[in-house]
Amino acid sequence: MQYYVYILQSLFDGTFYKGYTTDYLKRLEQHNNGESRYTRGKMPWILVYVETCPTKTAALVREKELKRSNSKYLYWLINNSDYNLLKRAEPVIPPEAGRVRVPSRPQKLP
Numbered sequence: 001m002q003y004y005v006y007i008l009q010s011l012f013d014g015t016f017y018k019g020y021t022t023d024y025l026k027r028l029e030q031h032n033n034g035e036s037r038y039t040r041g042k043m044p045w046i047l048v049y050v051e052t053c054p055t056k057t058a059a060l061v062r063e064k065e066l067k068r069s070n071s072k073y074l075y076w077l078i079n080n081s082d083y084n085l086l087k088r089a090e091p092v093i094p095p096e097a098g099r100v101r102v103p104s105r106p107q108k109l110p
Helices: 024-032 056-067 071-080
Strands: 003-010 016-021 045-053
Touching (some): 003 024, 003 056, 003 071, 016 024, 016 045, 016 056, 024 045, 045 056, 045 071
Antiparallel strands (some): 003 016
């Protein structure tokens, strides 16, 4: 049996969810149908990363690694990793990349 580690991204607020399964498309459907208590409030979800694992134990270990990873690593993994079975055409962009910093106080003119 083949096991997969997957990462979902919420279209509601951009957060990630990491998990493992034997059928990632069915699992995505379950998340978007509200069948998971944790992901129910942040629907809809899109699949952004899928990685194969040879055993259930390997999948559980990898899932735990991903859950401890910071978002910078996750964005790199999603966009650049050869392990990602999805091979995205467009990169997943961090939310802060599009933000422009606006000064809180007006600057004095010379």
